[in-house]
Amino acid sequence: MSSADIGLWGVPIAILGGAIRVSTPFIFVSLGECLTERSGRINLGLEGTLVFGAMSGYAIAYETGSAWMGVLAAALAGIMFGLLHGWICKLPKVNDIAVGIALMMFGMGLAFFFGKPYIQPVAPDLPSIPLGWWTDTPQLEAALRVNVLFIAGGILAFAMAWMFKTTRIGLIIRVVGDSTDAARAMGLNPDRIRLWSTAAGGALAGVGGAYLSLYYPGSWNEGISSGQGLMAVALVIFARWNPINCFWAALLFGGAGALGPALQSVGISQGYYLFFAAPYVLTLGLLIATSSTTQAISGAPDELSITK
Template sequence: MESTAIGLWGIPLAILAGAIRVSTPFIFVSLGETITERSGRINLGLEGTLVFGAMTAYAIAVVTGSPWLGVAGAMAAGASFGLIHGFICRWPKVNDIAIGIAMMQFGLGLAFFLGKPYIQPAAPHLPSIPFGFWSGLPQIQAALDINVLFLIGAALTFALRWVLANTRIGLTLRVVGDSTDAARAMGIDPHRVRLVATAVGGAFAAVGGAYLSLYYPGAWNEGISSGQGLMAVALVIFARWNPVGCFLAALLFGGAGALGPALQSVGVTSGYYLFYAAPYALTLVIMIATSSPNRPVPGMPGALSLTK
């Protein structure tokens, strides 16, 4: 046997590589949802936006030959989904959760319907940067072949944190999210802020979809997401509405997702269903450990409520 196998070192490497490869959609969807929820609104429909974004990006990339046009198209489509959601939810007595679920179904259905002709053709993929050039090992080269969208996602994480903490835009968003009345008293139109925040959130989520169809796994089919959009929405609560927390939680999920295949590949073959459940078990443990019956979840925007 040639020395191409790296044995047990494959596990940490796979977790690192998986964290980078698998996390990007989680990063974008959870950052988008953070913006939306910080404005005091929940958009559960991001799973639909993610899948519709994946389809739009793939279709545009197939037709035009440019993956970046695909990403731009997905952003536009995602923003429109967010606008529809935001527009409907501005009316009194409209429940965001119900609209979110309706929009999720709408996004999935429309993506399946319009995406039919694009299952077979191959689209050009988004570029990646070979940060592993220094290593002679093909495994490390492959693991450190990092997609540009991941880097953009990482940069956006810190930019968003800065914007929320230090700028007027961030302050406006937080005021609207914490108290609708206070925002009105300050002369801010909460409806408009929430509409924009939901649209931006939708655009972010659609970019996550573009990553799925145009880079990893890099194909459009109807099962491409398998619930990642929903998980990412849950990650936002897990990350306490903090962008950096979202980024780390996404990395954790990506890495934990790579654990099951990696363990099987080194010969730990029993109980793989259990390893596949690892990310969810981990989430449960952290949620239970950090929650308390006596106080609300820390960091939760004041105007955010599940019942309206």
């Protein structure tokens, strides 16, 4: 079967492939934000962490010749940003939302400054698994070419849900997120737990950034993120702080992001640029749909600042 024989079937196929490609950064950033928020802290700085992770991952991959070294470097950069965010937020009378915005600008500024020498050089790409080996149709082959990080993100989502539900460390994070006083009564140190939860969340956001620069779109430039770190906050709210729901919601966001290119692939170009706004419209719609002036958001940790 040739590519011309697909016709309009190319739209859902392209959306499927695009959802898989576009959703991967959303998966990692949203899981990182989910972990951070379940401990009772919101981190709006993950946009800066994502961009800096993309830059540092690309730079290290280029210098070492290894894409996986780039992913490791991006994760370490995310940890450092998370530790900085967590350390500042534990100081008296510090607002975590304001700190997150400041660190977002700081991370993006650092990435743009240090990343200028790496705009032109070509770094190695992350590997992918050709699940479409059984077909000769280019659209199917492209749609079924799955990056390793997408699979890892799916496994991580289920593992994190299991951790929150059944393990001691998951219970500790949930207790700290729901009540600082109860955590202290149990002999726990809420500041330390939130610090390391924020650091782990930053590491995941850094990995999401490395995916952007080392696989899709697969280059480093200053506009690589397009606000995905901020949209992940809305995604976590929509997912009701459930890691598995974060995975499915990330696919939904990814599908929205792939809508424009999918329609263009079958010749629908009128209003093409409007379709690129689909993820942002979806984000706004979800924030409106989940907001309430009369009650806290269901499923939200009680210590989270957006619920107070």
